Structures are given as structure tokens and as C-alpha cells.
Amino acid sequence: MQSKFKRILFGGDYNPNQWPKEVWAQDMAYFKDAHINSATINVFSWAKIQPSENEYDFTELDEIVDMLSNENYDIVMATSTAALPAWMVKKYPETMSTDYEGRRHKFGARHNFCPNSLVYQKYAKTLATELAKRYSGNKNISVWHINNEYGGYCYCDNCQKQFRVWLKDKYKTIDAVNDAWNTEFWGHTFYDWDEIVVPNELSEEAWDGMTSFAGISTDYRRFYSDSMLNCYKLERDAVKAIIPDALVTTNLMGTFKGLDYFKWAKEMDIVSWDNYPAYDTPWSMVAMTHDLMRGLKDEPFMLMEQTPSQQNWQHYNSLKRPGQMRAQSYQTIAHGADTIQFFQLRRSKGGCEKFHGAVIAHVGTNDTRVFRETAQLGRELESFGTRTLGTRNKSDVGIIFDWDNYWALEYTSGPTRDLKYVDQIHHYYEYFYNKNISVDMIPVDGDFSKYKVIAAPVLYMVKEGMKEKLEQFVKNGGTLITTFMSGIVDQSDNVHLGGYPGPLREMAGVWVEEIDALAPEQSNTVSFSDGKEYKCNLLCDLMHPEGAEVLATYESDFYAGMPAVTKNSYGKGHVYYVATQLEAAGLARVLDEATDEVSVSGVIAEETGLEITCRESENTRFYFVMNFTDEKQALPASLAGKVDLITGETAKEGDMMNKWDVKILQEAL
Ligand SMILES: [Zn+2]
Numbered sequence: 001m002q003s004k005f006k007r008i009l010f011g012g013d014y015n016p017n018q019w020p021k022e023v024w025a026q027d028m029a030y031f032k033d034a035h036i037n038s039a040t041i042n043v044f045s046w047a048k049i050q051p052s053e054n055e056y057d058f059t060e061l062d063e064i065v066d067m068l069s070n071e072n073y074d075i076v077m078a079t080s081t082a083a084l085p086a087w088m089v090k091k092y093p094e095t096m097s098t099d100y101e102g103r104r105h106k107f108g109a110r111h112n113f114c115p116n117s118l119v120y121q122k123y124a125k126t127l128a129t130e131l132a133k134r135y136s137g138n139k140n141i142s143v144w145h146i147n148n149e150y151g152g153y154c155y156c157d158n159c160q161k162q163f164r165v166w167l168k169d170k171y172k173t174i175d176a177v178n179d180a181w182n183t184e185f186w187g188h189t190f191y192d193w194d195e196i197v198v199p200n201e202l203s204e205e206a207w208d209g210m211t212s213f214a215g216i217s218t219d220y221r222r223f224y225s226d227s228m229l230n231c232y233k234l235e236r237d238a239v240k241a242i243i244p245d246a247l248v249t250t251n252l253m254g255t256f257k258g259l260d261y262f263k264w265a266k267e268m269d270i271v272s273w274d275n276y277p278a279y280d281t282p283w284s285m286v287a288m289t290h291d292l293m294r295g296l297k298d299e300p301f302m303l304m305e306q307t308p309s310q311q312n313w314q315h316y317n318s319l320k321r322p323g324q325m326r327a328q329s330y331q332t333i334a335h336g337a338d339t340i341q342f343f344q345l346r347r348s349k350g351g352c353e354k355f356h357g358a359v360i361a362h363v364g365t366n367d368t369r370v371f372r373e374t375a376q377l378g379r380e381l382e383s384f385g386t387r388t389l390g391t392r393n394k395s396d397v398g399i400i401f402d403w404d405n406y407w408a409l410e411y412t413s414g415p416t417r418d419l420k421y422v423d424q425i426h427h428y429y430e431y432f433y434n435k436n437i438s439v440d441m442i443p444v445d446g447d448f449s450k451y452k453v454i455a456a457p458v459l460y461m462v463k464e465g466m467k468e469k470l471e472q473f474v475k476n477g478g479t480l481i482t483t484f485m486s487g488i489v490d491q492s493d494n495v496h497l498g499g500y501p502g503p504l505r506e507m508a509g510v511w512v513e514e515i516d517a518l519a520p521e522q523s524n525t526v527s528f529s530d531g532k533e534y535k536c537n538l539l540c541d542l543m544h545p546e547g548a549e550v551l552a553t554y555e556s557d558f559y560a561g562m563p564a565v566t567k568n569s570y571g572k573g574h575v576y577y578v579a580t581q582l583e584a585a586g587l588a589r590v591l592d593e594a595t596d597e598v599s600v601s602g603v604i605a606e607e608t609g610l611e612i613t614c615r616e617s618e619n620t621r622f623y624f625v626m627n628f629t630d631e632k633q634a635l636p637a638s639l640a641g642k643v644d645l646i647t648g649e650t651a652k653e654g655d656m657m658n659k660w661d662v663k664i665l666q667e668a669l
Contacts, residue, residue: 003386004300028067030365043148088123147235225403251272275303276311359371387620393616399432415515427587431587436603437603488500509547518540536582565578634655
């Protein structure tokens with residue numbers, strides 16, 4: 001596809017407004033050395049560009065825009081609305097958010113606004129309009145970046161009023177609300193809309209972070225995601241009213257729980273996101289999150305932020321080791337990025353991000369390891385020109401990711417508190433990652449027909465229409481893999497009666513009678529027909545086959561001999577049901593069978609410890625080959641003879657790759 005960019009954007013957040021003018025010219029010279037061609041500006045400048053209610057001052061921003069435009073930068077123009085100016089909070093305290101404990105916050109921090117404050121909305125929209133008017137003629141502004149990392153939560157009276165409006169729109173009658181939330185339970189019946197209050201620690205979520213009514217709590221999540229999205233749309237529409245062809249985004253945060261990013265992506269021209277793995281985050285998790293961000297629109301995305309080395313807000317902010325930032329950047333491109341941008345270009349002098357890594361460190365020169373590594377990457381990316389831009393990742397496997405499921409599953413009271421949605425999805429993703437099988441992360445309303453295999457781990461909430469969609473996929477020859485805690489509830493978190501896994505029961509060919517929760521120190525064993533045994537833990541479904549073939553059974557406890565893994569033929573396809581959390585080797589065995597029988601394979605035939613991910617243009621396949629392991633890895637034979645895009649050298653079988661080494665090998669199509 002056509003990329004949205006003319007070159008790989010390489011740069012990041014730049015805040016010259018925090019520095020005296022004499023620093024600016026020096027920065028521009030250093031950035032040129034690093035092959036930086038893009039800057040994200042005006043992210044937190046509301047107080048400066050609107051110093052009072054009726055006054056705008058773009059003097060300094062004009063100078064910054066001119067400076068960058070003169071050097072032909074791709075400018076990413078943010079709208080500055082993620083931190084309120086002090087004058088606004090003083091005059092309109094209701095613009096600040098109210099927390100989970102019901103306390104209205106005072107001036108301070110960021111991401112601190114109430115999305116349902118009409119005052120906030122008015123001033124944010126007006127600011128976006130003023131910025132768009134001011135810079136509409138500037139051809140160097142490539143992207144409009146609304147707000148920043150939308151997040152936070154609010155439980156104020158404004159939000160409560162608006163929640164009732166949202167509910168009226170969704171349910172029409174109070175009886176329908178009572179029905180959806182099953183309020184006969186504990187006699188929580190509502191007689192009138194104004195009896196509904198926000199679910200926080202003062203109401204339904206009064207016990208240890210759990211909720212008494214997952215229906216209410218899940219609806220509040222949906223409402224809140226919509227409220228934030230409404231703020232985004234107000235600003236986006238303000239920009240587009242002045243600049244109709246503006247490319248508009250906001251930076252997302254991977255598997256962040258608060259917002260339904262699939263719904264958001266429909267309103268964004270391009271997805272962008274901020275990648276901040278911790279020192280111990282598995283590389284497969286980072287890869288999965290990139291795939292999720294690509295999957296939001298099924299298109300290449302922007303990496304809006306990563307640190308050149310260190311973070312400041314994690315528990316242990318390790319340095320990126322020599323070569324790590326470069327390898328991590330190539331992994332990002334491998335999974336679909338068309339930009340590499342940093343937070344930030346010059347390290348802050350004060351404030352909580354003074355220890356956050358930057359291209360230019362506090363020493364203020366270009367003579368640092370981090371600068372040299374940045375410059376090397378910049379030089380390499382510049383040399384590729386447009387070759388990788390707009391190229392696509394192709395997958396036979398889809399894994400369903402769904403924010404409604406994320407929320408509802410983690411709101412459930414029982415059967416275990418250790419069930420974490422993202423970890424369960426990753427458990428399955430990791431198998432495909434280790435085999436270098438390309439995966440798309442897909443929404444429940446995605447096009448399933450593109451895939452041979454769809455994995456739907458812990459598909460707890462099966463909403464209206466999903467049963468039919470999944471059945472159609474399997475009937476047409478698809479393979480569906482699903483697990484324990486699937487098919488349990490409908491979109492309002494009410495149980496699908498008539499036996500688990502509810503709407504999936506017929507196609508899976510099993511009936512789950514009971515669900516046992518295992519404490520961390522407990523486990524069971526699963527035995528396959530050839531006698532091979534694997535550990536399992538967390539949850540164990542006690543189930544009866546209803547036509548499904550039993551692939552493995554439990555070995556111990558009173559349910560020894562009952563099925564633990566089954567496979568059912570349904571139409572032209574198959575449904576695998578994995579009734580417990582299997583250790584990785586056991587899960588691999590099931591997934592090997594499921595993928596082999598429909599000829600799903602890795603991007604190369606050989607097994608390897610290297611990560612190999614492909615992007616394709618019309619005429620070239622690019623193999624991104626990366627070593628994220630601690631051991632040297634030999635280049636597999638099937639990649640020999642291909643030319644490395646980075647060095648121009650021809651790869652040879654057995655070429656040794658050290659940790660963090662990268663090759664981009666090209667194959668004509
Ligand atoms: Zn609010």
C-alpha cells in the first residue's frame with residue numbers, strides 16, 4: 001500500500017521552549033549529525049500559547065515551526081491539551097478530574113482533565129482551531145497529534161450525568177438497564193435514571209477493587225472510552241474543518257486497559273503508539289503489542305515514542321545495552337512501523353522526566369554512546385529511502401483481542417484472581433512468535449475469512465453475532481482454538497445459560513460442567529494419547545465430550561481421566577478446546593497439530609532462536625532477522641544468498657549473529 005509518508009520519519013518529541021535560544025541552533029546541528037528529519041512539538045505548551053482565557057500567543061511556537069521548516073523537517077504538531085493551564089483550574093475547578101475515591105483533584109500533574117467538562121471541551125476545541133488556523137499553510141506539518149496518551153479516569157458529577165445520558169441512549173428504558181445489569185441481585189433495582197451513580201470505591205466497587213455488578217462497571221469502561229474518544233473527535237474535527245486533508249493521530253499505549261483502541265482506530269487516520277517495555281518484558285510481548293497496534297487498522301503505524309536508552313517511571317530503569325535500541329527499532333519496523341521517534345530529543349533539566357533518556361544528554365554534546373547509536377540508526381534508515389515504507393505483514397493466523405473481554409474478564413469475581421487477560425493472549429502468541437509464524441491481532445468484528453487459524457483464548461464474553469461469525473469461519477474450513485473461560489457471558493456480563501461454553505458449545509463439541517481454580521502452589525498433569533505428560537495449572541475445566549475427540553486427559557484429582565484438550569470437526573473445519581493453562585511445551589504440542597493440518601508455517605522452514613519477521617512490497621519480501629537471545633545464533637541456510645538492505649552484503653549460511661544483531665534480507669517476489 002501507499003505509505004502515508006515520503007520517508008521514514010526519524011526524530012521525536014522536542015521541547016525547545018524549555019531551553020534558551022542559544023541551545024536551539026546547537027540542537028539543529030546535532031540533529032543533522034544524527035540524520036533526524038522529524039520533530040514532535042507543542043505537546044505540553046497550553047500554558048504558554050494560551051496564557052489567559054482570551055489571549056493566544058504563538059510567538060515562540062512560530063519561531064520553532066520556522067526553524068524546523070527551514071531545515072525541511074516533517075513536523076508532528078501536537079495540540080497541547082493533555083495538561084491544563086493553571087488559570088483554567090483556578091477559574092473552573094470542575095475541569096479537573098475526580099478520582100476513584102471521589103476526591104476532586106487540584107491543579108497539578110497531567111492527564112488531569114474531566115473529559116465531560118464542557119469548559120474543558122470548549123477550550124480544547126478552540127485551541128485546536130486556533131492552531132490549525134495559524135499553521136494551515138505550512139507544508140512541513142505532516143501529522144496532527146491530538147492531546148497525548150489519553151488516559152486517566154474521572155468519577156465527577158459531570159461524568160455521572162453524562163453516564164446517564166449514555167445509558168439512556170443505549171438502553172432506552174430503565175427496565176432495560178435493570179434487565180441488562182440483573183439488578184434483582186441484591187435488590188439494586190433502579191426506579192429512575194438519577195438513581196444511577198458512577199461505579200467507584202464509594203459505590204459498586206467498594207470491596208478490594210472488585211465490583212458487585214460487572215455489567216455496570218463494564219458499561220462505565222465503555223462510556224469512559226467513548227467520553228475520551230469524544231474529546232479526541234472534537235479536536236480532530238476542529239483541525240479538519242480548517243485543513244481537510246490533515247493526517248490526524250493520537251499516541252496510544254499498546255495493551256493499555258482504559259480505552260477500546262479498536263473503536264478509537266476507526267477515528268484515526270494513522271495509528272501511533274509509545275513503546276516502553278521494562279527490562280524484563282519478553283520480546284514476544286513487545287512483538288505482540290506491535291502486532292496489536294498494526295492490527296487496529298490493519299495498516300502500518302507510527303512509533304511515536306520510545307526512549308533512546310532509559311526510562312524514568314519504571315521501578316528499575318535499566319540502560320538499553322549497546323545495540324539494543326537499534327535492534328528494538330528494527331523489530332518495530334519489522335512488525336509494521338513506518339516511523340521511529342523518540343521521547344525525547346533533549347533531556348529535561350527538571351521535572352519528573354529529568355532522568356528519562358534523550359538523544360542529547362545533560363552533558364549537552366553529541367559525544368555520547370546514545371547519540372552515536374542514534375546517529376548510526378538514522379544513517380541506516382535514511383539509506384533505505386522509501387523501500388520499506390507501506391510494505392505489509394501477511395498472516396495466516398489471527399488472534400482475537402477485545403477490550404470488552406479484557407474489562408469483563410478482569411471484573412469477574414471468581415473463579416481465580418490470577419487470571420490476566422493480556423497474559424493469556426500472550427501465552428498463545430508466544431508459541432507463534434517462537435516458530436516465526438506471522439500473526440495478526442484482530443478484533444471480534446474483523447474479517448475472519450483471511451485466516452486459516454484463529455486463536456480466541458479466554459473468549460469470556462461472546463457478544464451478539466459472534467457465535468454465528470465464528471461458526472461460519474469454522475464451517476468454511478477454518479481452525480478455531482479456544483480455551484477455558486470462554487463463551488461464559490453475553491455483552492452485559494450475564495451468563496449464557498444452558499451449560500458452558502454457551503454459544504461455543506455446539507461447535508466445540510464439549511460441555512463444561514464445572515471450573516476448578518488451582519492455587520499458585522497447585523498443579524495437575526495432562527496426558528496425551530501417546531503417554532506424553534505436561535503440567536497444567538490456574539484453572540481446570542471439568543468437561544464432557546459431546547462429539548469432540550479427546551486429545552488429552554487430566555492425570556490426577558477426582559477429575560482424573562476427564563478431557564483436558566479436545567478437537568471437534570465442525571463443517572469443513574475444526575475447533576480445539578484447551579480446558580486448562582498448559583505449560584508451554586504442552587500448548588506447543590496442541591498448536592503444532594492445529595497448524596500442521598492446515599499448512600500454517602513459519603516464514604522459513606528451519607527452527608531458529610532468531611526472530612524473523614517479514615514485510616512485503618509488490619516485488620520484494622524483507623526478512624527482518626534479529627537476535628534477541630543471549631547466545632550467538634547461526635543464520636539458517638534458507639536465508640543464504642540474500643542481500644542485506646543495511647550493509648549491501650550477501651548473507652551466508654552459518655553467519656553468526658550476536659545478541660542485538662540485525663539483518664534485513666531481501667527476496668525478489
Ligand atoms: Zn468527570
